[in-house]
Amino acid sequence: MTKRLTGRVAVITGAGSGIGLATARRFAAEGAKVVCVDMNEDSGKKAAAEVDGLFIQADVTDEDAVREMYERAVREYGSLDIAFNNAGISPPEDDSILTTGLEAWKRVQEVNLTSVYLCCKYAIPHMQRQKKGSIINTASFVAVMGAATSQISYSASKGGVLSMSRELGVQFAREGIRVNALCPGPVNTPLLQELFAKDPERAARRLVHIPLGRFAEPEEIAAAVAFLASDDSSFMTANTFLVDGGISGAYVTPQ
Ligand SMILES: NC(=O)c1ccc[n+]([C@@H]2O[C@H](COP(=O)([O-])OP(=O)(O)OC[C@H]3O[C@@H](n4cnc5c(N)ncnc54)[C@H](O)[C@@H]3O)[C@@H](O)[C@H]2O)c1
Numbered sequence: 335m336t337k338r339l340t341g342r343v344a345v346i347t348g349a350g351s352g353i354g355l356a357t358a359r360r361f362a363a364e365g366a367k368v369v370c371v372d373m374n375e376d377s378g379k380k381a382a383a384e385v386d387g388l389f390i391q392a393d394v395t396d397e398d399a400v401r402e403m404y405e406r407a408v409r410e411y412g413s414l415d416i417a418f419n420n421a422g423i424s425p426p427e428d429d430s431i432l433t434t435g436l437e438a439w440k441r442v443q444e445v446n447l448t449s450v451y452l453c454c455k456y457a458i459p460h461m462q463r464q465k466k467g468s469i470i471n472t473a474s475f476v477a478v479m480g481a482a483t484s485q486i487s488y489s490a491s492k493g494g495v496l497s498m499s500r501e502l503g504v505q506f507a508r509e510g511i512r513v514n515a516l517c518p519g520p521v522n523t524p525l526l527q528e529l530f531a532k533d534p535e536r537a538a539r540r541l542v543h544i545p546l547g548r549f550a551e552p553e554e555i556a557a558a559v560a561f562l563a564s565d566d567s568s569f570m571t572a573n574t575f576l577v578d579g580g581i582s583g584a585y586v587t588p589q
Contacts, residue, residue: 338564340365343411345404347394347453348421350377352523353472356552357418357559358385364560366416369407373421394421394449401456408460415464416563417457420472422446424488431486439487446491447498454502454513461511469513470562471499475578477517483539492517496574503572512571514562519578522549545580545587 344361348354349370358381361368368387372378375391382389388410392399408414423445427438450471461467476485477492499515506513520526520540526549530537541547558577561567576582 337365338560338566339416342366342415342563343369343407343413344416344418344563345369345371345407345414345457346418346420347371347392347449349381350374352525353518353521353552353555353559354418354420355381356556357420358382358387360553360556360560361385361416361418361563362387364564366563367411369403369411371403371421394419394453395444397452400449400452404456404460413464414457414460415467417453417461417467417469418472418559418563419450419453419457419469421449422472422491424485428485428487430484434486442487443491443494446488447494450495450498454498458502458506458511462506462509465510467511468563468567469499469502469511470559471495471513471515473499473515473517473574475517475519475576475581477515478574478576478582500572500574507571512562512567514567514570514573514575516555516559516562517574517576517578517582518550518555518558519544519576519581520549521555522551543581543584543587544578545584547588548579550577550579 344366346354349358350372358368362385368385370378370382371390371392373393379389390403392403428442473495474492476489477496496515499513503513
């Protein structure tokens with residue numbers, strides 16, 4: 335580990351679990367001061383304690399809470415260098431467009447897309463003052479590919495995150511602020527493990543499309559986030575950063 339983030343202050347949303355938690359650990363190992371934001375008090379607190387960081391309980395769909403979490407990070411740690419806007423949901427009610435109700439559609443848009451709008455809106459002014467910052471917004475490979483196993487609002491929300499990140503990356507490039515969209519392939523999280531342990535056919539239907547033949551580990555996604563957060567990616571902005579085991583590049587996969 336080369337401690338690429340020494341002295342940097344990073345705010346991670348959804349830090350209590352999965353990709354957010356693995357990234358909190360990785361950022362801390364790289365030398366960053368980590369602010370762990372989560373709606374879930376237990377898991378968020380645990381994550382913050384583990385990385386010797388600050389826990390802020392916040393719902394990222396709440397405008398005041400989002401504004402305040404960045405203010406507090408700057409007040410307590412002195413700057414805001416990295417914003418990893420990662421909290422997201424994929425509830426089972428979000429399915430085919432034919433069966434997904436408006437409530438489920440709206441909820442997913444709020445948590446996955448409006449939250450990223452709010453996080454960028456309130457993180458950017460701090461970074462403008464510093465003339466430096468890296469924002470990483472979690473989209474998904476489904477932002478660039480269609481799936482017959484639809485989660486319609488989820489896919490649409492991630493498409494929104496992708497194009498919003500691109501636009502912000504362009505708009506703020508000359509102010510020293512980089513904005514990139516991270517597009518993970520399917521990740522080996524407890525939720526996914528449980529779902530596919532119950533339904534091996536469903537797992538196989540997805541695995542066949544992945545050239546690397548497996549789902550990602552959260553640590554592999556965290557490594558990509560650390561790269562985007564660090565100066566190693568200093569010439570990258572407005573980017574669609576796919577970490578997907580080759581899915582989006584594949585036509586026929588190995589047997
Ligand atoms: N797991 C995958 O296969 C996969 C693939 C591509 C993209 N993603 C995206 O990566 C991100 C993280 O996914 P994960 O698998 O680590 O999920 P996860 O469910 O393990 O963790 C998400 C965290 O976000 C928190 N959260 C949810 N809603 C919130 C809210 N309104 N305010 C604050 N915190 C909230 C949860 O409490 C949880 O701790 C999501 O945006 C997801 O869409 C995941």
